[in-house]
Amino acid sequence: MSNPDFDLYQVSEDHDELRAAIRNIAEDRIAPYAAEVDDQARYPQEAHDALVQTDFFAPHVAEEYGGAGADALATCIVIEEVARVCASSSLIPAVNKLGSMPLILGGNEELKKKYLTPLAQGKGTFSYGLSEAHAGSDTASMKARARRDGDDWVLSGQKSWITNAGVSDYYTVLAVTDPDGARGRNISAFIVEKSDEGFTFGEKEKKMGIKGSPTRELLFDNVRIPGDRIIGEPGTGLQLALQTLDHTRVTIGAQAVGIAQGALDFATGYVKERQAFGKRIADLQGLQFMLADMAMKVETARQMVYVAAAKSERNDKDLGFFGAAAKCYASDAAMEVTTDAVQLLGGYGYTQDFPVERMMRDAKITQIYEGTNQIQRLVMARHVLSS
Structure with missing residues (x-):
């Protein structure tokens, strides 16, 4: 491979x-x-x-x-x-x-x-408009449309779960430009500006975590896009979108590593200070084993992310596998590490007085966005089977 x-x-x-x-x-x-x-x-x-x-x-x-x-x-x-x-x-x-x-x-x-x-x-x-209400993992089934009108394009439809929507000034948006064309080869990419007439946003989603990053729908009501704002040739949008994800899944792996490291750091400091049974709880072997496993997962995830980052920089042929693997492993590790961090703090870990409960909520999304971890495993399996 x-x-x-x-x-x-x-x-x-x-x-x-x-x-x-x-x-x-x-x-x-x-x-x-x-x-x-x-x-x-x-x-x-x-x-x-x-x-x-x-x-x-x-x-x-x-x-x-x-x-x-x-x-x-x-x-x-x-x-x-x-x-x-x-x-x-x-x-x-x-x-x-x-x-x-x-x-x-x-x-x-x-x-x-x-x-x-x-x-x-x-x-x-910048933000990225790919997913729709009924086209998340199956991006090729998107319903957003862009039709030619002279030298321009007219965009209609919606996009869902868009990170930093409403804050960003520019949006890369994928839309079907040839409804009768071959599936997946009939989609194009455009740059939409926040100020474009007919472009609005839905209400902010009420989320479990990453609450400081607004997530909203993008709504397009016959938005006129100048012809020079198409990215690449018509029909190449989905290929561009998938190539993009090969590179940016690595960054979500990095985010997951950071969340996990933050939780590990805080939990380590806590157990060094907390006293029980007449000694630091850090001296209890059972908790030491938990910390060891947490640290091992964080460092393994970091190594995978950094290797994938090197492959992204070189645009290696097997980036697809390594990007998916780094994102999948690191996000699963982040969920496990933050959950254990909450456990190490006991009742305090369950309160908002300490950051680990926030980190646990934030970690969950890394297993879902930029392709669920089930999709990542499909991506990896296809690479394995094709080798």
């Missing part, structure tokens, strides 16, 4: 310095607001501003468009470190990459300059 000689990644001194920098920013300027953001279900504007001011808002954008030009591993480290203190805030750089990736993969130079430049400067935020 892959050549082991080319599966390695290298964490450089620059990556280590990057981690130290973003960790300081996350702890000083994002963590203090995490509980409030969750409690009030409000957008983490403090994190947004901090990330813009420090060039971590969309670090993946190339230097030629004014971006930091961070490689895939560096981008994962940014997302991981922000997620360690606030999962909602980590979706800012993660979704900026998700929304802009089809443009990076398939857009022409003029379109890239027009939209990647303000993204890099923090003047415009």
Whole structure:
């Protein structure tokens, strides 16, 4: 399936310095607001501003468009470190990459300059419109339509579960452009601007976790899209969407690693201080075994994510398998680790006075979005069977 000689990644001194920098920013300027953001279900504007001011808002954008030009591993480290203190805030750089990736993969130079430049400067935020109410895992069955009208396209329909909807200025939207065409080859990708007439949003979803990141429907009522805002050729949209997910599933793996690390860190500090039976509960072997298993899962997940990030950077042929594996394993690990962290805190872990219950709620979505883990296992199985 892959050549082991080319599966390695290298964490450089620059990556280590990057981690130290973003960790300081996350702890000083994002963590203090995490509980409030969750409690009030409000957008983490403090994190947004901090990330813009420090060039971590969309670090993946190339230097030629004014971006930091961070490689895939560096981008994962940014997302991981922000997620360690606030999962909602980590979706800012993660979704900026998700929304802009089809443009990076398939857009022409003029379109890239027009939209990647303000993204890099923090003047415009990207979101991604693929899923629909009845077309989540089965994306090819989408109902949104874009019909030609002269040089323009007219877009109608809706998209569901869109992260940072209403906040973002730009949206990559997939729609059927040839209703009679071959399934999956009749879909095109467009950039829609928040200000486009006829483009509105549904109410905010009331969610279990990542409450600081708004999730809403996108509603299109005959939205006129200039012809130069199509990404790539007509009919190539779904291929672009699937290629995008191969790359961005790695970033969700990084988010999951960050959530799990944050829970492990907090639980470790707690058990070192908590006294029971005349000694620290950290000295109880049963709890030590729990911590060991948690740490092992976190580190295994991190290794998988970093290998997948290296493959994303190189655009390796087996990225599809490794991206799915990293996302699937890391999110399953995050769910297990955060659940154990709640358990280690006992009754306190079940209260909102401590962050691990928030981390447990946040971890759950990583098993669901950007392809459920059942879909990830299908993706992996197909790679195994085709090798």
